[in-house]
Amino acid sequence: MVAATLILTTAAALTACTPATTAPDDGPAGVSASVVQDRTQIATGTMSVEVHNDGSDPFVVTSMDYADPRLAGAVTWSGTLPVPSGSKRDVSFSVPSPVCDAGDSGQTGHVRLSFKADAEQATADYPVEDPYGFVASHLATACFSATLAQHASVALTDVTTAGAGGTEIAVMHVQVTVTGDDAVRIESAESTTLLQPEVGGWMWPIDTTVQPGTSRTIDLRTIPARCDAHAIAEDKVGTRFDTSVTILSDPAVTGMITLAADDAAKSALFDYVTRLCGNQG
Template sequence: MARGRTTLVVVLTSLVGAAAVACSGAPAPSSTLGPVPDDIADHLSVQVDQGRTQYAAREIVLAVTNDSDETMTLLSGALDADGFGPSHPTKENRTPALRPGTTRDVYVELGEAECAGFPAGPEEPVPDAAPSATITLARGEFDDLGPAADVVVAEVGDPGGHLARNHAVDCATAAVAAGASLAVDADIPVETRGGELTALVTLRIDPVDGGPGVTIDRIAGTTIMNNPDPDGEETGWTGSALDGQRSGSITLPVVPARCDAHAVGEDKRGTFLPVTASVDGVTQHVIYVPMPDSARADLFAFIADSCDWPE
């Protein structure tokens, strides 16, 4: 990633014990703890993480590790990363103790991706420089805290490539949306094809007047649904399976990808259609089209019936 860098300050207000003091009328206690040591940045490391449950909300974690001998409280976090606008916290009331040798988290929703100046295409961008973070800390924990201080961690790790992936998905989603609106139907009917129960998932494609041309090239299978008649080794839908898009909709015949109940019970992303599209002939990064809640319920019920689960 390259170009403008925007500092994103996430203020997580620390009012530990203040409400109880206000209600009792007692004077606020004053801490005897001193300020955060000047060299504390040398003993902190920050890493970006993101779980599957966080993908749809574009929430990331700034995992802060304390390798010093100081017990501190994590009050706020800030991310400076190429290609993203201002973000904001998703869990504002967390003020965890950051004891020696431990790791605690700040939760941040990424701001809007800045796509101008980044090449379009299926590849995820490579940043010119590692992101940095500003972490706000105070010595102590619970209701005994010293003064807060901002500490800059110059290089934030992202071994999972979460920022690059989010940026690529965001920009591809915006490029596709400029030419077409994609939506999954609210209902999923079921019929028997070749003696096998088959669900029919319909993706609607509504072109945007004056927008670029959008062509659906592939819809991949997921952890819980697949194409009953794949083309060769393809596990999703390609070629003639996507012909319906010319009339504004694609109906996908679907069978369960697996029948172990925990696969559905623990599903995080299996109901998002992974769509690869071209915009004015340029192939984009895969994007993910969610199902409405009613369609998700239909799909789960279909899998239960197809896999002959007990009532």
């Protein structure tokens, strides 16, 4: 079971759940549900189920049971969640672990909602829409990362700087250690809204192979991607780099991982952007 935290209210009680199927007609008119992960949730590893009210009358959600065959466990929440007409409200919770052998073909989540409206109570089940393909993307990245961990460790270990004044650059050091029997090739890393390669563009074309039983440090030379006043204040994922990696097994397997700066590296990168952008201003 995964604990859920309501964004808009603090009343909650958690129990086990096994969602069943009932007719959506049992609930209020105009109800639908979707799953999302916005930029503020990526770094915290949380996601949300949004309850939409496209009907003409308000209602209150009093419990939610959410499950997806591609995610381990189920999420249960109970409390008080008013949803006015023409609006949506969220329940947020930690992203459940992926079920890596579940596949993704034709699978979707479902949610059972209990309602209170005009002194009437009702319970109904709804399919959970995923307009941005979040669950499938999470499944692909998390499961490939788990496979890669059996072959190698890849981590952004620290950040140094080179040069001074307006020509200063940050150098992100990525440590790759191959512990398995197959070589690993780091293909490329994508820039973010905050940071980009020293030469510009949206990608570091790394193309570096590390052999079994060896370790190598890859240096990513970096400059700010933007220097407006809100570059750091509004940044949510600027120090998380989507990175393409190939395990040179037979057959080879390619996937994406996220190189995330730890607190020390993140602080060093923010300090660097602040310093360089100040020099340029």
